[in-house]
Amino acid sequence: MKNLSLFFCILFCSILSIQAQGDRFEAAMQGVLVKMEATEGPVAWEEISNQLERIASAEPDQWLPQYYLGYTSLQLALGAMQEGNSGKVTELVKRGEAYLAQARTLTTDNSELKCLEGYVYQGYIWIDPMANGGEYSPLAHQAYATAAAMDETNPRPAMLRGMLVLFTPEFFGGGAEKALPFLNNAEVLFANEAQAEKGIAPHWGAPTNTWMLQKATADLESKE
Amino acid sequence: MRYFYFFVVFLLCSSYGQSQHLTLSGEIWDENNQPVIGANVFLTGTYDGASTDLEGLFSFTTTEKGAFTLSVSYLGYEDWSQDIDLANESFDFDIQLTPATSELDAVVITAGAFEASDSKKSVTLRPLDIVTTAGANGDVLGALQTLPGAQRVGEDGRLFVRGGAAYETRTFIDGLYVAQPYTSTTPNVPSRGRFSPVLFKGTTFSTGGYSAEYGQALSSALVLETQDLAPATLTAISLMSVGGNLSHTQRWEQTSVAVSADYTNLGPYMNLVPQNLQWQKAPRTAGGQLIFRHKSDNGSLWKLQAQHHQSGMSLKTLNPQQLSDSLEVSLENTYTYLGTSFQKTLGAEWHLQVSAAYTDHLDKTATIADIRSRETALLAKARLSRSLGQGHLLRFGISHWRESFEEQLEVPEATFLQEQQEPYTAFFTEADWTFSKKLVARTGLRTEMRHVSDELVISPRLSVAYKTGTKSQVSFATGRFTQRPQKVQILSAPMLEMEEAWHFITNWQWQKDGRTLRVEAYRKTYDDLATLATTGWENNGDGYAQGIDVFFRDKVSIANSDFWVSYSYLDTERRYERFTERIQPPFAAKHTVNLVYKYWIPRWQSLVGMTAVYATPRNYYHQTETGMLQGKTTAYRDVSMNWSYLTQLKGHLLIVHCSVNNLPGFENNYGQQFSQQPEADGSYASVTIRPPAKRFLFLGVFLSIGKEGGSQF
Incomplete structure (x- = not known):
């Protein structure tokens, strides 16, 4: 009887502790996501990346920290590209690719991971658009198309595809006119996503999409 | 008692909340003792950690107890970690990070090799660079001629490397050498490479000291690696001033197939623009190509490519017997190439590549006599490589090939036929040794x-590279290189021995953020070169070549620009073929300078390129009964320009391309051609060899029709 009580007591305590650990993970991720939503500028992204790295270190079986680390690496790469530091872009894109590979070992393939794969390809284009565009642009398009097919409610494939097209020169098949259908589609999907309770599941991108939609519309008007 | 247990267990369970807080703090510096801002400091396996602030300081608390690892990570630096025992006292750290050796900065063997590879690696030249190099006219070999070590031999067009004759450069596609990689041509009309640069994802142009995997090349190996799966479905149409090309690529999930047909005819152009040669029938070529790729679920890749081309030309040239008369020479060529390779990873460590190729090259020349010259080659090779861990790598393989030569001469009353079958077998073994992050070596043996x-x-072959700084390294390479005598020699003297060369190469390379500088010095000694004596061919020749090559490329200093400068100094003499003494061969220029400049103008959606070349005069010779006549060519001067305008046609990429070779119209000559019979006064009549035309103008439009913004380049 004594032993049985002890057993239950330990069981109860460990459930509590797992629960606490789980809550801690959720809370930590939630904290990072809040920061992410408020973020503008590379310094904040570095801090977010560091926090995610610590969460990933504490939760080696969770795919979301690896996924967000991949996404964060790409956001940092985007910043490095705007600074014109192609060496740093290369390092960050490869780092993002490594996190994506790590995330894939922790969960079954899903729309968000496929979408991140496309974003990694897009990162390779940032490294050297003239040299890499021909190879990676089709790969990115395909990845986004597959990601959209895997989950039709996911707005990120359409948003990133819109980004890819919007910033591709017109003579390479890009431009505002061709980007608009993707961005408009993403805008609708983002509106639906805002209704859903996503928790710590990926739900980033709506403000950027709105910004791109405005830019694309303005580009088109100034052309006419 | 029971409550005591509960109490203990409860205490254990809730110990998190009640533990004492421990503070970990410190400072982080980089290699220059500057504070590192934004580094991540954390206890591995926990949520506890912090980022360094603007002074490189960090501080965080933890409730953990026991053995943990403190880790520091920061982009571009090696991860730092230290095991610590968390007890009661706080910690204060002073940490210095060391810069990481990224893939881009890693020590690599570079002596003798110029790599032009896909975009993921640190490279010198990319396939796109080849297409956009002015003066190269889309020819791989033309672009490689702007690199140091290559000579400009305008009347020939092939690759002459570091005092080596053209035959000393061998081309390898997917590991197998390609017989006759150049277009067939008549004397003094330059030839081009047969293979389109867009076929290849990687080009390694080795000017010496190359891997034991490659043999039968005395001077240089051009190692081409074909593309993997085509990225997307695409239809491409090219219309050029000299012909057209139509191709379609279909991409499935794991398979891609590309077919293309091309036709070129220089006739219309040559009718418009005055030519130095008297063309009877301008050069024309028709052919097709098939490329197949399949990647299976287990990661193996199967490649197959085939091409068939027919070409012909005819012109009036000088009769070497009686210089005054003109003689019509016509040439018809048929070329078939078939290559296939299969690669697969076996287990975690082994990698297997099996490849086979077949070439059939037939030249029919009609002059005073009809000559039918056929060369076929059938090759097979298997290569295994195995990672031995810690950067060590072992490679070995076997190859067997069979060349066959046939030369048939028809004069009105007789037919002479010479034939020779040439089977070979080779084994190679090679190992890469990574002694440290700074020192790597490659040892090889080829039989x-x-x-x-x-x-x-x-x-034997040996290469060593040592990193002298984060951005610089020195390399050294040496080895023995052998090559069978040329076809004409083998046909009359099959028992000739292989020719031999030893290479000694040392270089220094510096690379930083899109800038590359390399300086390379070499010495090459030749032995057993085939010479022609009155009794026939012998292995009596020898010689040397030594020099310095300098290369500088900068993609970042000038916005939207990319340029490279190369300089070659060459000192060489040899006795071979008909030479009776050691002399500087006619294909060697002492100094060669190339400047290649490319400028992207976003407003005009245009890429403008310029290539300028200067090479000092070369010697030419004429053997007479009384001795050797010697003269000098003019210096080789050329400024070529190209302009590509990128636009769209109904949403598809359209490139309008225009290029002019020798824009200023420099008068280059390539020496004299002599009559074989002396005049009455004992002198030899001669005429000057000139380029086929002073300038060459090229216009083309290239349309790529693909759904996803792909391009044929």
């Missing part, structure tokens, strides 16, 4: 057997 003469050649 080749020429079965006709039972000749066995063993060639």
Whole structure:
């Protein structure tokens, strides 16, 4: 009887502790996501990346920290590209690719991971658009198309595809006119996503999409 | 008692909340003792950690107790970690990070090799660079001629490397050498490479000291690696001033197939623009190509490519017997190439590549006599490589090939036929040793057997590279290189031995953020070169070549620009073929300078390119009964320009391309061609060899029709 009580007591305590650990993970991720939503500028992204790295270190079986680390690496790469530091872009894109590979070992393939794969390809284009565009642009398009097919409610494939097209020169098949259908589609999907309770599941991108939609519309008007 | 247990267990469970807080703090510095801002400091396996602030300081608390690892990570630096025992006292750290050796900065063997590879690696030249190099006219070899070590031999067009004759450069596609990689042509009309640069994802142009995997090349190996799966479905149409090309690529999930047909005819152009040669029938080529790729679920890749081309030309040239008369020479060529390779990873460590190729090259020349010259080659090779861990790598393989030569001469009353079958077998073994992050070496041994003469050649190879700084390194390479005599020699003297060369190369390379500088010095000694004596061909020749090559490329200093400068100094003499003494061969210029400049103008959606070349005069010779006549060509001067305008046609990429070779119209000459019979006064009549035309103008439009913004380049 004594032993049985002890057993239950330990069981109860460990459930509590797992629960606490789980809550801690959720809370930590939630904290990072809040920061992410408020973020503008590379310094904040570095801090977010560091926090995610610590969460990933504490939760080696969770795919979301690896996924967000991949996404964060790409956001940092985007910043490095705007600074014109192609060496740093290369390092960050490869780092993002490594996190994506790590995330894939922790969960079954899903729309968000496929979408991140496309974003990694897009990162390779940032490294050297003239040299890499021909190879990676089709790969990115395909990845986004597959990601959209895997989950039709996911707005990120359409948003990133819109980004890819919007910033591709017109003579390479890009431009505002061709980007608009993707961005408009993403805008609708983002509106639906805002209704859903996503928790710590990926739900980033709506403000950027709105910004791109405005830019694309303005580009088109100034052309006419 | 029972409550005591509960109490203990409860205490254990809730110990998190009640533990004492421990503070970990410190400072982080980089290699220059500057504070590192934004580094991540954390206890591995926990949520506890912090980022360093603007002074490189960090501080965080933890409730953990026991053995943990404190880790520091920061982009571009090696991860730092230290095991710590968390007890009661706080910690204060002073940490210095060391810069990481990224893939881009890693020590690599560079002596003798210029790599032009896909975009993921640190490279010198990319396939796109080849297409956009002015003066190269889309020819791989033309672009490689702007690199140091290559000579400009305008009347020939092939690759002459570091005092080596053209035959000393061998081309390898997916590991197998390609017989006749150049277009067939008549004397003094330059030839081009047969293979389109867009076929290849990687080009390694080795000017010496190359891997034991490659043999039968005395001077240089051009190693081409074909593309993997085509990225997307695409239809491409090219219309050029000299012809057209139509191709379609279909991409499935794991398979891609590309077919293309091309036709070129220089006739219309040559009718418009005055030519130095008297063309009877301008050069024309028709052919097709098939490329197949399949990647299976287990990661193996199967590649197959085939091409067939027919070409012909005819012109009036000088009769070498009586210089005054003109003689019509016509040439018809048929070329078939078939290559396939299969690669697969076996287990975690082994990688297997099996490849096979077939070439059939037939030249029919009609002059005073009809000559039918056929060369076929059938090759097979298997290569295994294995990672030995810690950067060590072992490679070995076997190859067997069979060349066959046929030369048939028809004069009105007789037919002469010469034939020769040439089977060979080679083994190679090679190992890469990573002694440290700074020092790598490659040792190799190649054994080749020429079965006709039972000749066995063993060639050792060695390369070493040592990193002297984060951005610089020195390399050294040496080895023995052998090559069978040329076809014409083998046909009359099959028992000739292989020719031999030793290479000694040392270089220094500096690379930083899109800038590359390399300086390379070399010495090459030749032995057993085939010479023609009154009794026939012998292995009596020898010689040397030594020099310095300098290369500088900068993609970042000038916005939207990319340029490179190369300089070659060459000192060489040899006795070979008909030379009776050691002399500077006619294909060697002492100094060669190339400047290649490319400028992207976003407003005009245009890429403008310029290539300028200067090479000092070369010698030319004419052997007479009384001795050797010697003269000098003019210096080689050329400024070529190209302009590509990128636009769209109904949403598809359209490139309008225009290029002019020798824009200023420099008068280059390539020496004299002499009559074989002396005049009455004992002198020899001669005429000057000139380029086929002073300038060459090219216009083309290239349309790529693909759904996803792909391009044929």
